[in-house]
Amino acid sequence: MSSSLSPLPSLAELAAGFPADFLVADPDLAAGYGRDRTGDYAGTSFAVARPRSAEELAALVRRCAALGLGLVPQGGLTGLVGAAVPGEAPPEVVVSLDRMSAVRSLDPIGYTMVVEAGCVLETAKQAADAADLLLPITFGAQGSCRIGGNVSTNAGGFNVLRYGMTRDLVLGLEVVLPDGRIWNGLRTLRKDNRGYDLKQLFIGAEGTLGIVTAAALKLFPKPTQVETALIGLASVEEAMALYARARRSCSDLLSAFELILRDGLDLALAHRPELGDPLETRCPVYVLMELAAGGSVDLRAVLERALEEAGEHLLDGTIATSRAQADRLWFYREAMVEAQSRGGPYYRTDVSVPIAAIPAFLDSVLAELAGSLPEGRPITYGHVGDGNIHLNVVPPADWSREARKRLFAEAEEVIFTAVDRFAGSISAEHGIGRSKKRALMARIDPVTLDLMRGLKDMLDPDHRFSSGRIFDRRPAEPPAP
Amino acid sequence: MSSSLSPLPSLAELAAGFPADFLVADPDLAAGYGRDRTGDYAGTSFAVARPRSAEELAALVRRCAALGLGLVPQGGLTGLVGAAVPGEAPPEVVVSLDRMSAVRSLDPIGYTMVVEAGCVLETAKQAADAADLLLPITFGAQGSCRIGGNVSTNAGGFNVLRYGMTRDLVLGLEVVLPDGRIWNGLRTLRKDNRGYDLKQLFIGAEGTLGIVTAAALKLFPKPTQVETALIGLASVEEAMALYARARRSCSDLLSAFELILRDGLDLALAHRPELGDPLETRCPVYVLMELAAGGSVDLRAVLERALEEAGEHLLDGTIATSRAQADRLWFYREAMVEAQSRGGPYYRTDVSVPIAAIPAFLDSVLAELAGSLPEGRPITYGHVGDGNIHLNVVPPADWSREARKRLFAEAEEVIFTAVDRFAGSISAEHGIGRSKKRALMARIDPVTLDLMRGLKDMLDPDHRFSSGRIFDRRPAEPPAP
Known part of the structure; x- marks a missing residue:
């Protein structure tokens, strides 16, 4: 039995x-x-x-x-x-993991820290900051999420553009395996080519292959200068061209490049009318860009020169002259994210496409949504420097739970089908968990599925860890005859 | 049978x-x-x-x-x-793989390229360069090595400091599996959290788990400015302190930070006396540092300010004022590498330790080598910004093959034992292959070994791919009874 x-x-x-x-x-x-x-x-x-x-x-x-x-x-x-x-x-x-929350060590010469899995990301960031170092993982939930979760989901966020995903920041891991043994791979070496890089197995595996208990992470010099600008553009295509140019003209010091469409800004302004339009010109597309650096680089001059060079491609723009102004620019983005949920549950995505395909992808999918789901309000924003779009659909506030559910299913069908057409990913940074496993299995190729199952069966043959995430639960064995 | x-x-x-x-x-x-x-x-x-x-x-x-x-x-x-x-x-x-050498595509907005495994690294770099882009993998053998080998060994080199190992640059792979199927993971997405990141299995696996046939790689803006300096210091400790400070004061624009000890420089000068001492002051330790950037950053000013701030910690130094001068500074390093082999075979290592431990590691291991192998001449250099030391031992030119072999074995014992003491790696960037598998197996922990064997058995149960690399060959099965 x-x-x-x-x-x-x-x-x-x-x-x-x-x-x-x-x-x-x-x-x-x-x-x-x-x-x-x-x-x-x-x-x-x-x-x-x-x-x-x-x-x-x-x-x-x-x-x-x-x-x-x-x-x-x-x-x-x-x-x-x-x-x-x-x-x-x-x-x-x-x-x-909330009792395993210590910052075990911090090395200012090697630019590394060792943190337990239950440490809240914000706490780890503060510990680095106190030593004039930067732990670059940055996103809305950083005051609640924990390092083990960041590692297990390969968390992304605002600064991936510059510093990579969580995977790129992990130097070593300590992991409890499904067979009850501890794998001690907690190293701070920058270069280590001794056989297979086993830590990669557990990063982004959502707890299905092992439970991360501690991580060694790369740190960076803490930026002493940050410059923030909000730029208005005529199209997503112009925004992506600005991105390609700005990486170059800003010496790869870009730390964030966030896209906001006018629809999203309108939603934010309806929710927070006191904010007022951020630029004099009403633009179809906005980009929130940030540069960060330390040392003696004149970062303001770099940003100004980059925008000057982009010249006629920009409709309007403003550079924050103080931290308060920069916070205010970022607040438009936060207000938009907040405003989405005001009318109750809404449909959320986290997809990615190749960066150069973003304009065509958005043109195509927004036209389809307008055609097939005219009642839904699409809100588009994202870390487009990484090809990552959060394309959400907000139903009318008075819709029933059932009507919403139907809308969510239809929106998902439209959006995921477009993602497939552009060779994108239905999960850019949040993972599969329970919510996307059906959509994953519907489009996974058999070789990939075999390899993934092989890893699961090798590490967790009884499917005891996080069963039912990524994969469906294994059906109960039939009773012996 | x-x-x-x-x-x-x-x-x-x-x-x-x-x-x-x-x-x-x-x-x-x-x-x-x-x-x-x-x-x-x-x-x-x-x-x-x-x-x-x-x-x-x-x-x-x-x-x-x-x-x-x-x-x-x-x-x-x-x-x-x-x-x-x-x-x-x-x-x-x-x-x-030499017939599969095409650059399949190059995307200047997404900063990516897709290259076949047999493409020579230099050729791929030139293709990127022609589009004003940078493929940052850089090392001595780049005119001969091929992309598939770079991926399969997780190649390092001079620019790891700034751009990471090859692993950090791979966005997707196409791989032929030991079961004769093709795994198509050739994606250019920056963010993709759909289940397990299977490409990681094949990076650095030295061909033992699959044969890489093509790779999608991250590119960067091509630097339009490069600044090179040779700095003389009193000790390795001062060199590492300069590294930690320079990352900060140079806005993380450091692209190389190479350590050379006086012994190595003396060897280079004996081989190429026409070069002359590079600095007026004879120093125990030298660092070759390079900064790279594009855009409007005043890179020379950044470097000068950084060295000014380091002030009294530097014994002497020079900044190249032309590309020719920079090449000349790099040539000291090349001449040293060349000179090692003039007297016949020598003992080569490729080890790493945590960056902060480099001074103590070198003190300890050089003292031991001087004590136990006084006839051998230790030559020390490396990518120390990554903790990676090439600590070689050159025997007297008139030694026999047998005597050299003994020296190599003794030097390895001394050096690897010291690496263990400092929690380092016996293979930083070259891998295990056939030469280090015994040393690996002597110090691997049982859990790591089980996981590595599990991967091998899962993907290549008959040990048909690169058998005898990393692991010992599996003994032939006994004849059936």
């Missing part, structure tokens, strides 16, 4: 031998580990465990194997694809 | 159905594929095949499986660890 049909073990069996506070006892507290930050995903766990060390977690993994329980690791619950929220079958133990 | 005991198939069986020129027929030409550039490694292949496409290679892989032959992919034969030179048992077919 398969383990999922066995009677459930008791909490006492699970907790035996661990410290008294190893499991979260208070049911209200435990419920907090069963729902993600959006509330879109919720589930009930068998128990919530809060290990203090990789060794304690490894012991828990072995115990769970003996008791037929699954495990799901949990960071800040900000991933948006349901990967870290507990499922029902087989019963899962949530592994919260 | 195991396949290695079967009678050898005929060349006609291997070649049936392929184009007439698929195998290299001329024995002299074929012999050229059996020896690496140093002549340190040589072997005899069963045949040399030169496929024109991934499909043709896939058909060859299936044929070899049917005939019980192994395969070993070959690029420019500049890897220095014997990975691409054919072995004897099981008999191996060399797969030369």
